[in-house]
Amino acid sequence: MPSRINKSVIIKQPFEHILIDGFINPRWVEATEAGFLETVEMNQSNVGLPVNERIYTTKTLHPAQGKLFHLQNDLIKAVNETWDLNVVKVIMSENILQSDDYIGPHNDMWYPEIPVRGILYLNKEKKYGTHLYTMFEDYHDAIPPTEVGGEPGQLLLIRVSKDSHHSVGMFSNLGDRITLNFMFSTIDDVPKNY
Numbered sequence: 001m002p003s004r005i006n007k008s009v010i011i012k013q014p015f016e017h018i019l020i021d022g023f024i025n026p027r028w029v030e031a032t033e034a035g036f037l038e039t040v041e042m043n044q045s046n047v048g049l050p051v052n053e054r055i056y057t058t059k060t061l062h063p064a065q066g067k068l069f070h071l072q073n074d075l076i077k078a079v080n081e082t083w084d085l086n087v088v089k090v091i092m093s094e095n096i097l098q099s100d101d102y103i104g105p106h107n108d109m110w111y112p113e114i115p116v117r118g119i120l121y122l123n124k125e126k127k128y129g130t131h132l133y134t135m136f137e138d139y140h141d142a143i144p145p146t147e148v149g150g151e152p153g154q155l156l157l158i159r160v161s162k163d164s165h166h167s168v169g170m171f172s173n174l175g176d177r178i179t180l181n182f183m184f185s186t187i188d189d190v191p192k193n194y
Contacts, residue, residue: 002071005078005157014134016159018082019148023120023155024064030124030152032063033178040096062094064122064180079116079184083159087116091183094122097168098176105133105145105167108160111183118182119149119156126150127177133165147171157182 004020011017039060068075069092076087097103108117119130129150134143145167149156158164168177 002074002078005075005082007082010082014132014146015161015163017132017148018157020155021151022153024067024153026152029122033122033124036062036178062122062180064120065092065094068092076184079157083116085115086186087184088188089185091185093181095179095181096176103168105165107162107164108158109162113185113187114183115160115186116184117158117160118184120180120182121150121152121154122178122180124152126152127175128171130156131167131171
């Protein structure tokens, strides 16, 4: 599975990223969704939070996190070889973005020790993907963003740069989106401000 992450699949436009279909078997994703959602408790307010999404808690990790836990070293090796990096740790966390929540355009540059971000889509059917911006400075009145990803089991890796602006949930209200997010870190600690 991690061997599918390599230089030959890098997409250069609008910035470097990789999109892998079926990184995790879509039928397995479908079979695990209901059980995971039974463990979720959503808070109904984001008042006072610095984001436009509500916070949730789970009683257990998403099964995908357990499935990938033993592959962490292989994932790190594949990312390092793909982008000539020195990543030493991968941090995984679930995210559930509710249908009326969003994360606006950003490039993740606030974590200099995180050169690659990842999103594994875990809904049993596509809700929506991630929007990539070609020219962020003009995103209000120029080129509309391109949606990539969102299919069950797809993995999106983004090589963080000043140009890697992306957003989620701003153009869709198709229901709650479940993802497992990855932060590939060059330090063996949690990044500052995380």
